[in-house]
Amino acid sequence: MSQFIPSIESGKKMLLLFAKSQTCTAGGIPARTVLTSVYNSRHFVERAPDLYTSPTEAILCPDLKQSMYAQLLCGIVKSAEVVVVGSIFASGFTRAINFLEKYWPRFCRDIRNGELDREVTDPAIRDAVNRILRPDPALAERVEEACRRKSWQGIIRDLWPNAKYIEVVATGTMAQYVPILEFYGDGLPLVCSSYASSECSFGINLNPICKPSEVAYTLIPTMAYFEFLPVDADDNCLVNLIDVKVGEEYEIVVTTHSGLYRYRVGDVLRVTGFKNRTPQFSFVRRKDVVLSIDTDKTDELELQTAVERAFGGLRPYGVTVAEHTSFADVTTIPGHYVLYWELRGGAEEVPASVFDDCCLVVEESLNGVYRQCRTAEGSIGPLEIKLVEEGTFDRLMDFAISQGASMDQYKVPKCLRPGPMVELMERSVKARFFSPKCPTWTSSMIL
Template identity: 55%
Template sequence: MVMKRHRRHKPPPPPPPPPPPYIHRSTTMPEAPKNSRDQSSTTMATMDYSLTEKNKKSLQFIEDVTSNPDDVQLRILSDILTQNADVEYLHRHGFSGQTDRETFKKLIPVVTYEDLQPDITRIANGDKSPILSSHPISEFLTSSGTSGGERKLMPTIEAELERRSLLYSLLMPVMNQFVPGLDKGKGMYFLFVKSEAKTPGGLLARPVLTSYYKSNHFKERPYDPYTNYTSPNEAILCPDSYQSMYSQMLCGLCLNQQVLRVGAVFASGFIRAIRFLEKHWSILCEDLRTGTVNPVITDPVVREAVLRILKPDPEMADFVANECSKQSWQGIITRLWPNTKYVDVIVTGTMSQYIPTLDYYSNGLPLVCTMYASSECYFGVNLNPLCKPNEVSYTLIPTMAYFEFLPVNGDQEQQLIDLSDNVALSIDSDKTDEVELHQAIEKASSHLVPFDATLIEYTSFADTTTIPGHYVIFWELNQNGSAQIPPSVFEDCCFAIEESLNSVYRQGRASDKSIGPLEIRIVENGTFDKLMDYAISLGASINQYKTPRCVKFAPIIELLSSKVVASYLSPKCPKWVPGHKQWNKNNVDDQ
């Protein structure tokens, strides 16, 4: 697959999302460290295997490929163009076997996802001709980004798993330089699979991490002390999010003395795990005490896997119960898992809102962001993983893909562009922008018309203090009529907003349970005038003031909350079914 996408420039400066490169590395390139997957874990555990030597090779690989990145990139591009010389996309743009950068930049346009959507739809519908890649498309990876309210579909090939696995193999050798001895214990990571669907052509469409966890690269990974987790594969792969969370937490508590690092993919996911413990610690303690698994875990494969780890331990049960029953949960991570060195989660971008909560629960343990990745491509690693969250930067591994960048003139001041500025609300992997929010609210407010009421103003914020977090919308109304508006009408408004939001949000609500019910809070009349007065008192221009559609500043949220006269929650989950709504035309899942 060969294409160019919009060039992006933002801090920390990641590259634009390129297509999967679909190449095999040339033998003249620096050789990547190898993980032999054809040996059993038992064999690997008994081998005379030098972790120090393996770490050294991984670090040397990073050094080699980043020392002359332009040479590596030229080879990557040449390999991509050579192996895909006969694909339709290249021929369409006038390619006839050229492999040089100049011709590539001249002939291949910068495109958006929407430009490629017709080709992607053809593949999804079963067209097996070499449209974007000479290699067979093995599946689609579904992005958290959306197009027309639906997840974007990224075609990928089997070889891409090797590339992603390579990047994973570099993380711990880097980390070991800063926190040695991590091979002496386990990692407690809360990892989950999400729903998947099949396209009309029969290809799987699923999130990139679900694809990885279900692959043999993960399930049959060779013994490695760096991928020694407290959670058994069976618990991670359980499609029931409650059973998966319960089982992973139970195993993590059982093995607490062996835990040296904790984490999840996103900060929101890890906090959700800690709050799950807050809610369910008493029944978890009963399982620890008796060495049994609560009947709520009905998956027999998961039960069997957990029982292989669990043993009756009244002393551990008493310890956990004593810590969890204390009034304050500050430092609960270091109290229950006392040997923990750091928390491994993504806390950049919209996840930065969770940093204070993580600091509270962890007693200020380092928050580590190890890698930069997306559904389109894995990019690079953080070579200074113990840096502060606001100082995180990533070193691109130039064998991952062919990258392009905006040119920077060193003599002129350049303005960094933050492409996430249009994201108004986010709890987990969802991203709702102002336009989408406005359209949803406009549609929902039509429920007020029969009561002669209109929406004067609104704003919103992502409330992460609840379990799980949820969207809160502040509404100020003008009620011309005397009729009282029933609570059910406002609940219908909440539900209408949720039904109008994108599929990533609806999946988080209905399937993943990572987002709570949307809430509308009605504020007293004049509240938004007071909000404007407050903004002006801080220096805003009265002539240029516009009501913010999303607020994050605590004093503003406090001001709005102090004026609330009623609040309502969405009464049920919005409709969501795996797949894309257009697939329904082919008798596939209807969204």
């Protein structure tokens, strides 16, 4: 990053990081996520104190609300020193801004009085925050002036005026958060610096200030032994690292130093070029995320593209879709796709016909097999959009975390399975709309 943004190492990073509680296997072996392992490591705990604004005590706190509150407060208190803001995933940082939008009066009160909110009860957090919190009426007034505005466009620049970029993963399913973060950042670059998973680290982005849609990761050959399985090919058709072809898509397979042997990670990558003899890849999708009712197969990328096209119908009304997910409802005859949307903004009420048209736009954007089943065979019913109450997706994340998911690694599932998550969404539905007619289809579309 220092090659692209000079003096970036002279300030602090406000990176919102969240550790998860450790569990044990039946045999007593400690088990935790890779990020939680990092945050608890001596290397991280004994890091240079000037690197991050968040106290270690806040990062390690299992109470997510207290952790979020403390980390944001410290980030604002040290805002003059902050040169980087962000989180692991774009979804996490978006939620942090929404959290700030809800609680900014409390932050202003704490900063003005130099006293931490009483609802933050964790003793370790209180001690850590109180070491840096001092009465600062001028800062409180500046934060209040920025936050009381009707529009939050550029709020990140207003609160952290020296920030050079937003560091988040904004590729794959996280791409849906790019417009809202661009709105909050008002021109700040969105940096996707590296590609990693719990299995191993893969590579880095050698052009980190490029647009998220142009991100390509250069694999580091010494991180693991990498092999590639062409999409839809036989399991025995593995290709070596230097033998992949530009433009082709592959599922990545790893053999790692820690003992995984030819492990299928489940990520589908597209070769975009080479750095010397090392290939560069863009993340396409997760292989196993699909909607299916009959013979149709809708993958994550296709669904995301179709939904984004439908969003365009809401723009004239000043409305955006803050979060969305989907569900293949086979309880009806025939079964049909359900999209759950949580809306944000817009002073003008959106006519029902607009949402009906959104349903049709999604269907028109799906593949030929889906449209054949829907139009010619009648084996799939009209697509349905269900609008849910504000805060529903926060509750969905809270539920996932209560079941063992990690705050740092949580991603909104783009396809729900029957069970508690669908039940949670259904309890929050406030309106529903169906596609008004069948999408177009001809026999040539199936090819």
